[in-house]
Structures are given as structure tokens and as C-alpha cells.
Amino acid sequence: MGRKKISIIGAGNVGASCATWITAKELGDVVLVDRVQNLGKGKALDLMQAAPVLSSDITLVGSEGYEETAESDVVVITAGMPRKKDPVTGQWTSRNDLVKTNQEIVGQVSREVAKYSPNAVVIVVSNPLDAMCHVALAETGFPANRVIGQAGSLDTARYKAFLAMELGLSVRDIHAIVLGGHGDEMVPLPRHTSVAGIPIRELIAEEKLQAIIERTRKGGGEIVGLLGTSAYYAPAAGTVEMVETIVRDQKRVIPSAVYLKGQYGYENLFIGVPAVLGADGVEKVIEMQLNDEEKAMLEISAKAVRDVVGVLGY
Numbered sequence: 001m002g003r004k005k006i007s008i009i010g011a012g013n014v015g016a017s018c019a020t021w022i023t024a025k026e027l028g029d030v031v032l033v034d035r036v037q038n039l040g041k042g043k044a045l046d047l048m049q050a051a052p053v054l055s056s057d058i059t060l061v062g063s064e065g066y067e068e069t070a071e072s073d074v075v076v077i078t079a080g081m082p083r084k085k086d087p088v089t090g091q092w093t094s095r096n097d098l099v100k101t102n103q104e105i106v107g108q109v110s111r112e113v114a115k116y117s118p119n120a121v122v123i124v125v126s127n128p129l130d131a132m133c134h135v136a137l138a139e140t141g142f143p144a145n146r147v148i149g150q151a152g153s154l155d156t157a158r159y160k161a162f163l164a165m166e167l168g169l170s171v172r173d174i175h176a177i178v179l180g181g182h183g184d185e186m187v188p189l190p191r192h193t194s195v196a197g198i199p200i201r202e203l204i205a206e207e208k209l210q211a212i213i214e215r216t217r218k219g220g221g222e223i224v225g226l227l228g229t230s231a232y233y234a235p236a237a238g239t240v241e242m243v244e245t246i247v248r249d250q251k252r253v254i255p256s257a258v259y260l261k262g263q264y265g266y267e268n269l270f271i272g273v274p275a276v277l278g279a280d281g282v283e284k285v286i287e288m289q290l291n292d293e294e295k296a297m298l299e300i301s302a303k304a305v306r307d308v309v310g311v312l313g314y
Contacts, residue, residue: 004028004247007069010079011040017236072117080126110139121281129182133270144259151182152255152272153238158219180301249279
């Protein structure tokens with residue numbers, strides 16, 4: 001079968017971090033594309049020189065165009081404007097503020113992906129995440145199982161990290177999941193959160209648990225406030241987790257933004273739910289049994305996604 005080919009569109013902080021961990025894990029050959037002249041080429045060459053140190057037998061190339069990406073197995077779309085602080089108002093842009101600007105960028109990228117890699121699985125990272133998945137689906141014309149949004153992996157990782165920090169325990173023993181859209185209305189599920197099988201509410205006070213849930217929902221904004229731009233290490237790690245399960249056909253259950261067709265009561269909407277990812281992209285959506293409170297939170301999240309998707313014009 002040969003090595004897999006993974007193209008990353010956008011060689012900024014998130015894209016370059018994805019390329020770094022893909023190299024370290026030796027997941028496949030990498031093409032790093034960026035419209036900024038020499039940016040993709042320079043970062044790819046730098047990482048290629050790191051490969052011998054990492055004993056990673058892959059190749060990396062950079063490009064301003066898409067010809068090098070031809071016949072990719074997986075394409076990661078990170079291109080788009082990040083969240084920034086308005087120098088006049090002092091306000092931070094929300095994920096939703098980026099919708100029209102990034103619709104144009106992601107739309108153009110998606111058409112190029114479809115042209116050069118018609119059989120690829122596409123992982124969307126650009127914000128606002130759930131809305132940009134709709135753009136990629138419409139503009140590539142791909143079947144819905146081959147367009148996936150990276151959100152749940154990141155949001156779940158943040159939730160697990162905050163719990164581990166509070167409890168002083170290994171992150172390896174924290175088991176949790178976050179559903180819903182990638183935004184302040186995301187739905188962490190404490191009822192399905194445990195530490196080595198022990199229900200989380202037996203280990204932490206409810207007030208502290210709710211504070212951690214709120215911090216998870218605002219996790220991206222907290223990073224923006226500290227760095228002045230969007231996070232990149234954790235989003236990249238979540239993305240590479242998805243890339244790995246696809247290129248190695250691992251059939252892992254990873255919360256992802258997937259196109260629902262009746263599951264959880266939603267039609268034709270990208271929203272974060274647990275999904276089995278493998279070589280074909282989304283191979284199965286797992287429907288959890290949610291209680292009334294969880295269903296209500298998911299509906300709030302879904303409404304927020306629908307409101308943003310509504311301005312796309314599809």
C-alpha cells in the first residue's frame with residue numbers, strides 16, 4: 001500500500017504543529033501548503049531536517065499551490081483568520097465573527113482539495129468549526145463521511161486536562177467526553193466522566209466540577225486572552241489524533257463534528273458527537289442515551305450552530 005499522504009492547508013501555528021507531530025509519529029508523507037510565499041516550503045524543509053533526529057522515515061514538502069497535494073489520503077484544513085484582538089475596541093473576535101471571511105477561504109481551499117484529491121478524507125480545523133464543515137461539504141461535493149470537524153477531541157482534551165490539574169492525577173486515568181458545537185455552548189458530560197472507572201462526582205465537589213466545565217467552554221478564549229491569538233498546540237494534537245486513527249484505520253471512538261442524518265434528532269447539521277473513525281472517515285456515529293438535561297444542553301448548542309450556518313447561504 002505504501003506510505004500515506006497527508007496534506008495540511010495552512011502553514012501557520014496550527015498547521016505547522018500538526019506537521020511536527022505527524023513527523024514525530026511517522027504517520028505519512030506531508031505536504032504543507034500556504035499562500036504566503038516560501039512559508040510552507042521553509043517549515044517543511046526545517047521539519048525534514050528534524051526527521052533524522054526523530055528517526056522518522058517520511059518526506060515533507062512545502063508549496064504555495066495544490067499540485068503537490070494530488071492524491072492525498074487525508075487533507076487537514078487549518079487555513080483561515082484566527083481570533084484576534086480589535087485594536088480599536090479592544091474586543092476579542094469570536095469564532096462566529098470569522099464566519100464570512102473564513103467561508104471564502106475554506107470554500108476556495110475545498111474546491112482545490114476536491115480537484116486534486118477526490119478520494120481524500122477532509123479534517124476541518126478552521127473556525128467557526130461547525131460552520132466551516134458545512135462549507136467544506138458543499139464545496140468539495142464529498143460524501144458526508146469524508147468531511148469531519150476537529151473539535152470534540154480538543155474540547156475533551158481541555159476538559160480532561162483541567163480535571164487532572166484539579167485532582168493531581170494522571171491524565172491517562174481521566175475518561176470523559178464533550179459533545180455539541182465548538183463554542184461556548186459545548187456540552188461536557190459529567191455523568192459520563194470518570195477516573196479509572198470511579199464516577200467523577202465521587203472525587204470532586206459539584207461547585208468545583210461546574211467551574212471546570214465552564215472553564216472548558218471558555219478554554220479557547222482563555223488562550224486567546226493569554227497569547228493574543230488562537231491556541232495551536234492542543235488543536236494540533238487533537239487533529240493528529242484524528243489523522244492517526246484514519247491513516248492507520250484504528251476504528252477509534254473520537255468525539256468529532258460529523259454530519260448528522262437523524263442521529264440525536266438532528267438532520268443535516270454538523271455537531272460534535274462520538275464517532276468511529278477509520279480509513280473511510282466517519283464509519284459510525286454512536287448514539288449515547290442522554291437524559292433530559294443533557295438533551296436540553298445539546299439543543300442549545302445545536303441552535304448556536306444552526307444560527308451560524310444560517311448565514312452561509314447553502
